[in-house]
Amino acid sequence: MTFSVLLQSIISGMLVGGVYALIGIGLTIIFGVMRVINFAHGDIMMVGMYLTFFLFTLLGIDPFVSVLITMPLMFLFGALMQKVFINRVLSALPQNQILLTIGLGLIMSNSAMLAFTSDYKILTTSYSSSSYSLGGISISQPLLISFLITCAITVGLYWFLMRTDTGQAIRATAQDREAAQLMGINVKWMSILSFGIGSAMAGTAGALIAPTYYIFPQVGSAFTLKAFVITVLGGMGSIIGATLGGIIIGLVESVSAVTISSEWKDVVVFAIFLLVLLIKPSGLMGKSRL
Amino acid sequence: MLTINKLNFSYGDMQVLWNIDLAVHEGEIVTVVGANGSGKSTTLKNISRLVAPQSGNIDFQGENINSLESHQVVERGLVQVPEGRKIFPEMTVLENLRMGSFIKSARPTREANVERVFTMFPRLKERQKQLGGTMSGGEQQMLAIARGLMTNPKLLLLDEPSLGLSPLFVKIIFEIIQEINKQGVTILLVEQNVFQSLKISDRAYVLETGRIVLSGTGSELLSNDHVKKAFLGM
Incomplete structure (x- = not known):
């Protein structure tokens, strides 16, 4: 493996990590304000992906432009979820809150399956596979754009x-x-505002990865787990922690995929996750709050 | 100004307040004294609507506030400085103060109020960029009172402001309470420091295991045999 391959994987890891950070920030805001772990987070992201997909295929709106529509819509979606469901369990036992968010997530993914079948959908734009070349390193155009949007958000x-x-x-x-x-x-x-913001972040992340990822109803569960790892790694409730956590996970996945093999990347991610928690149980940024 | 009528409250099956009758008139300093667990803080929590009364009425300026939410009570000018200060730990002193003027009616006077509380508590001005959570207990108490004043309260509820403070800070806090009162803010004080608080009070109530057992002017209660025996060790 050459140095440029490593550099290449570091850069794409960073770019993917930016989107992971966005998912993590959403989860951490919801947790920070409500002390509720949103197990429907990945499914909310999935809704954002489908929204982006249909805005593109039906109305021809570019995925990155559609963020302007997806973000406010997902904000309303999350705010409504908080008002109708989550606000009722804020003082309930944690296990009841977990059951509620898992249930809401299942309803979302199964509704998507019912409506759109479980076929994988691919959103192909004119620039989906185009890339910039910089000193022998190619930077994927959609990943770079999504990273920049993530930074701005x-x-x-x-x-x-x-x-x-x-x-x-x-x-x-x-x-x-x-x-x-x-x-x-x-x-x-x-609380309504925070869940709205958290959902808008997740939905936006969904929109941003839609051009580079398969879209299917169960795509959320893997991302819920990822979001959870990111926020725990960074320190629950810390935005800087979630940002850091997202970028670290993105980097580790990408670098371990080239240096070891892509089947092993999750093993490396979780090994590092456990290692950090062993040394610093409260996460990288500790107990700091929003 | 504030009238509480036959207030009852329970935590689960355990009733902690029994038929509390209490009144605060405009301009007064009224104190509720009582031992630990007598229901003093619970009474204030009921007034601020952090908990919902089981039965009885709480009226503020002629309006029944039983069905209001806590933030609406604050908007009416009924503001509590809670026990244990409850400073926002990850916010600076200045940010904590600015949160005190979050309600719409307090926004226009925000900058003037910051100046006002800085004059009252010069130490807060010196530490305005410090994080609230890193301050000493006495400084946090000052900040908590100052943050309460930022809301432009008509009636300020103070829950154990002298708890855990050094004698010097206790003296300062009691002076400040009197000064705030002189500036036109009515005070309902809850204290375990019976001697100091009765000395500055117009009227006071004695709370024992959730019932009001005595009431009178501050000086009456100071010379009351039961108060002397139970609280002052005389």
């Missing part, structure tokens, strides 16, 4: 959370729910 979200009153109120709710209530913050509304 992450920066925008960070700005929203740190610089706006509503963003700060979401952080306050995550840090001390009762104190937030005593400051006149409507924590139920903040």
Whole structure:
């Protein structure tokens, strides 16, 4: 294996990791504010993928442009889910919350199967397989674009959370729910907003990987697990942790696929995951919150 | 201003408040004293609607607030500084204060209020960029009170503000409470520091195992035999 192959895999790992980070950030915001682990996260992403697929095939909207439609729609989808279902179990036992989110995820994936069959769908754009060449290293065009969009969204979200009153109120709710209530913050509304944002992130990630990934109803479960690993690795509730976690997982997958073999990449990912947790059980960024 | 009528409350099967009657008039400092577990904090939680009363009425400025949510109670000007300060740990002092003026009615006075509480607590001004979670107990208590003031409260509920503080900070906190009251904020104080709090109170109630057993002016209760024996060790 040459050095350029390694460099190549590092770069594509980083690019994929950016999208993973987006999925992880969504999960970590939901967990940070509600203390609920959203086991339907990957399925929400799947809904985003199908949305992107149909916007492209039926209306001819480019997947990357369709983010502008997918993101607000998925926000509403998540906000509605929170308002109708999750808000009812916020003070329930964790196992009940887990059952609810798993159930919602199953309903989503099975509805998708019913509506669209379990056939794999492929979204092929004119640039799906095109790439830029840079000093002997080729950079996939769709991956690069999706990475740039991810960066913009992450920066925008960070700005929203740190610089706006509503963003700060979401952080306050995550840090001390009762104190937030005593400051006149409507924590139920903040929960709806957070689940909306988390879903928008997952849905957007779905849109961004749609041009490079197979689209099928069960695609979510693998990503739920991935999102969970990313957020635990980075430290539950930390946005910087989730970003870091996403990029690390992307890198490890990509580099171990070329250096060992692609069947072994999950083994390496989980080995590193366990190793980090053994050394730092609270995750890379520790207990820090939103 | 605040009238509580026959308030009952239970945690599960355990009733912790029994027919509480309590009133706070505008401009007063009213204290509820009582031992640990007598139901003082639970009373405040009921007023702030962090928990829902089982029966009885809570009226604030002529409006029944039983069916309001906590954030709506705050919007009415009824604000609690909770026990244990409950500072937002990952926010700076300034961010904590700005959260205090989250409600719409407090936004226009935000900058003026920041200046006001900085004059009141110069130490907070010095530490405005420090994370709330890294401050000492006394500083956090100052921040908690200052954050409460940022909401422009009409009635400020203070839950054990002197708990766990050094004698110097206890003295400062009690002075501050009087100063806030002089600026026109009505105070309902819950305290275990019976002597200090009765001294500054217009009126006070004694709570024992969830029932109000005594009430009167601060000086009446200070000279009451039961209070002396039960709380002041005399």
